[in-house]
Amino acid sequence: MSNGSLSAKISSAPSDPIFGIVEAFRADPRPEKINLAAGVYMEEDGVTPILASVREAERRLLANSTTKLYKPIGGDPALVKLLRALIFREPGAPFGALPAIANEGRIEVLHTPGGTGAVRLAVELVKRLRPNAEIWVSDPTWPNHTQIADAVGVPHRSHPWISADARALDLDAVLQSINAAKPGDAFIFHGACHNPTGIDPTAAQWRVIAGAVAARGILPILDFAYQGLGDGLVEDAASLRAFLAAGCEILVAASASKNFALYDERVGALAIVAEDKEAAAAILTHAKVAIRAAWSNPPGHGGEIVAEILGDDALRVQWEGEVTAMRERINGNRRAFVVALASEGAGDFSHLLTGRGMFSLLGLDDAQLKRLRDEQAIYLVARGRINFAGLSAVKIPIVAKAVAALLR
Ligand SMILES: Cc1ncc(COP(=O)(O)O)c(C=O)c1O
Known part of the structure; x- marks a missing residue:
């Protein structure tokens, strides 16, 4: 390869701190793996759904749109x-x-x-x-x-x-x-x-x-x-x-x-x-x-x-209800996870209850995060950023137990 080539002496750029972990999660063959890394909303089954209001809007667009100008x-x-x-x-x-x-x-x-x-x-x-x-x-x-x-x-x-x-x-x-x-x-x-x-x-x-x-x-x-x-x-x-x-x-x-x-x-x-x-x-x-x-x-x-x-007032009200449902599921998972951590003896995580949105930090270091990934197939982001939307009734006790084991 000549020196003027685009590829001469090029080493790889680092992977994105969040999407890099999500890619590692996708490549993990273990069926029990749990994705608490991606910054997206998920339902109980781990799927990120298309909202019903979005489906309806798309149906109307398909019927009525006339140009891609x-x-x-x-x-x-x-x-x-x-x-x-x-x-x-x-x-x-x-x-x-x-x-x-x-x-x-x-x-x-x-x-x-x-x-x-x-x-x-x-x-x-x-x-x-x-x-x-x-x-x-x-x-x-x-x-x-x-x-x-x-x-x-x-x-x-x-x-x-x-x-x-x-x-x-x-x-x-x-x-x-x-x-x-x-x-x-x-x-x-x-x-x-x-x-x-x-x-x-x-x-x-x-x-x-x-x-x-x-x-x-x-x-x-x-x-x-x-x-x-x-x-x-x-x-x-x-x-x-x-x-x-x-x-x-x-x-x-x-x-x-x-x-x-x-x-x-x-x-x-x-x-x-x-x-x-x-x-x-x-x-x-x-x-x-x-x-x-x-x-x-x-x-x-x-x-x-x-x-x-x-x-469209009716569709907007429907969508507002869907936003409320997403928010309430996230907050429900937050509360249930704090209870589960306490019952596993992980220590006091009550401050998570005042957190807002999908994320909080569990305060885990890189070595602890690696152990969670390697031993339990649980994926979090740096400092133990957890996405509560990735939890479910089944996953909450599993993750709480794994985190408590790291901290004991
Ligand atoms: C803090 C913050 N800002 C901005 C964004 C941008 O989101 P998007 O470009 O997907 O709309 C994100 C997405 O994760 C975010 O977490």
Whole structure:
């Protein structure tokens, strides 16, 4: 092979920290294997279902759609309007009623390929509009946050999120980091259901964080990948409302992957909350330039499904019920797992009960995770991130027993 060849002296890149484990799980021939690693919702039988509301929307689309023409760069106007209504809905307000700032024209929304596309676009905007900014992420965080910052070429730093015993939010440390950041830096916060810790600020704590962010001139990027899987679709936006009330400009990276179970359709949205209408319109132009050079136009089918569901009151209510059912199953598994750990003598895991969303950390090290994989065919992510949706009535005692055996 010549030196100029693409393949000369190339060693392999590391596998993705989460998808790498999921691939190892798939390759494992043991029938009793348990997947608590993938960040997806699963039913009792380990299957990730297509929601009934999605099936109905697809049936209608099959009957009625007439073209596969390119979508506009920022997405279908009808879809982005509906996504805006979903993200910014206020407690007690009917779907579609918007907060005042939306009516002032301060919010623009673009359809992106998944939440990943939205985070990528947010980071691209930081690079273009705040070229000296660093991006701060919580330690720990979703590994793709730093991978995306590296890919775009924005320097990143991490700040503490949880206490040393990994049981609670370390609010003082978060506030110290905000005050240590340069004005103009960006912080990526998890809007709800922090991944991987499951530890979210309360609404009151969000207000304190948002106040500090506003005072310091920090740009909050709210990664809102799990809207609806914490306390509810509207309740989970307490974080967003805190930043709005503090008067911040905000980038919100939303995703339909989890709450619509539309993982492979790649539906997400970046919402831009700007200082005023003119600024929102100007930032939108930069976002479109970035998109044109990346994916050009968003994928159509998934967005059409979401628009069909959100645009039809009956179908939307059906879907909201399905989100509630997913959330309640996850929370039921959380509670049952904590009881099972206690009855196996694994120690006090009651702090898991205050966690939100699919994940929490069991605090296991790499050697313990390897033993779980090798000896029990149980797959978790770094630090023992467990996906409660992967548990079932049958699997809960098996996993609790295996974890307790490691800790005794
Ligand atoms: C914290 C967080 N942000 C964003 C995403 C992006 O999800 P997607 O690109 O599949 O919509 C995920 C998915 O796992 C996530 O956990």
